[in-house]
Structure formats: structure tokens, C-alpha cells
Amino acid sequence: NAGVTQTPKFRILKIGQSMTLQCTQDMNHNYMYWYRQDPGMGLKLIYYSVGAGITDKGEVPNGYNVSRSTTEDFPLRLELAAPSQTSVYFCASSYPQRPTDTQYFGPGTRLTVL
Amino acid sequence: DAKTTQPTSMDCAEGRAANLPCNHSTISGNEYVYWYRQIHSQGPQYIIHGLKNNETNEMASLIITEDRKSSTLILPHATLRDTAVYYCIVRVHSGGSNYKLTFGKGTLLTVNP
Numbered sequence: 449n450a451g452v453t454q455t456p457k458f459r460i461l462k463i464g465q466s467m468t469l470q471c472t473q474d475m476n477h478n479y480m481y482w483y484r485q486d487p488g489m490g491l492k493l494i495y496y497s498v499g500a501g502i503t504d505k506g507e508v509p510n511g512y513n514v515s516r517s518t519t520e521d522f523p524l525r526l527e528l529a530a531p532s533q534t535s536v537y538f539c540a541s542s543y544p545q546r547p548t549d550t551q552y553f554g555p556g557t558r559l560t561v562l
Numbered sequence: 563d564a565k566t567t568q569p570t571s572m573d574c575a576e577g578r579a580a581n582l583p584c585n586h587s588t589i590s591g592n593e594y595v596y597w598y599r600q601i602h603s604q605g606p607q608y609i610i611h612g613l614k615n616n617e618t619n620e621m622a623s624l625i626i627t628e629d630r631k632s633s634t635l636i637l638p639h640a641t642l643r644d645t646a647v648y649y650c651i652v653r654v655h656s657g658g659s660n661y662k663l664t665f666g667k668g669t670l671l672t673v674n675p
Contacts, residue, residue, distance in 0.1 A: 452605075481662075483665075488667075489667065490649065490665035490666045490667050490668060491606065491665040492665070493662055493663075493664075496662065506662070538605050538606070540605070540606075550608045550611075551598075551606075551608065551663060552608070553605030553606045553607070554605050555604060555605055556603070556604070556605055
């Protein structure tokens, strides 16, 4: 199993450009998450999904959009990139078994907006 | 939501036990304590979790006080590869069956040769 994979690893965007961060998991997990991590800070939840066709906002959803058409894929879309979106983005997945579950994280995408 | 408090940084000698404390005085009775770590530039990695009993796995041990207001993660024989930021997280239940993890700043553990 590859686990959680993310592409690209690095990207530089100009202000106002758009891009999609890709995330794929091969563990048949129904829950998937997008986090961002600013320098020296902890992770903040952007969006999450509990299954195909279902998404919901996390702590910091402004400026982002997501979709979940399949169990495996959970892309994150930035429509109008801003310098405040410079960050490292992590995708994660889990298969919640009440009351506990473990989240598995991808290697991250390092995004710089200039 | 229960919050956690951890020291900003700690040092440990290679081969010695590393004991990382965490305070979670407002934890609810059905909330679990999770530990993750993040090695530089990598995604977070799950270590261990527990409710009220002490837990041990191949990576670490978790000691939770009887009143559940604090816990300690123990790495029995720290190696240089254990240098990382360690996050203590209390499981948050946010509507329906959606369990989300809230990451703070964690503790930077530096293992010295």
C-alpha cells in the first residue's frame, strides 16, 4: 500500500492564480482531511469529508474548495491564491471505528504564493 | 473542547528514556488522549492513544493519571531519529460522528548524542 499520496511536493504560485492540490489514499478509508501548517505552528483543519459526495468546513476554509467524487481522492482547490495561503498542506485519511480512529498523513505539499 | 498544555521544548540524551508531559485538565469522560509526532518536513505520524488505562505499543508507552487531567508519553530508549515535534491531542467530537483532531504547537524533543 502506498498510503496517502500528495502531489505536487512543491509549488510556487503568483497572486491570483489557481491550482488544485491532489490527495489519494489506497486504504479504503471513508474519512479524509485537509490541514495546513504555517511555519512554527500546529496544523489547522481546512476541510474534511466523511465519504464520497460529503464534505464539510473545518477551522480555516476561506479561500479553498474541495470535492469528493470517489472514496480514494480528495482534491483541494485554491481559486485566487493569496500570500496568506503560503503554507504546507497535509492530507490525511482515517477509518473511524468508534470511539477511536487513527489518521494517516501524506508527505505534504509546500506552497508559496508570491 | 478539552485543551492541552505541553512544554515548548525538551532535550534527551540518546539511549535514555524521554518523558513528555501533557496537561488536559478539562478533558471529558469519553475523550481519548492521542499522541502524534512530526519529524521535520514530514507529515504527522500516529504514536499511541488511551482513555484511562496505561497503554504500550512498539513505539512508546502512555501513562494517564487516575484523574485523567494529565498524561506522559514515554519513549523508553530515545534515538536521534526520535527528534521531532510531539503533539498531545484530546479527541474532539464535533457533531454526528465526526471526530477531528486539533493540533497545538506541541513539544520539540531534541535527542542529543
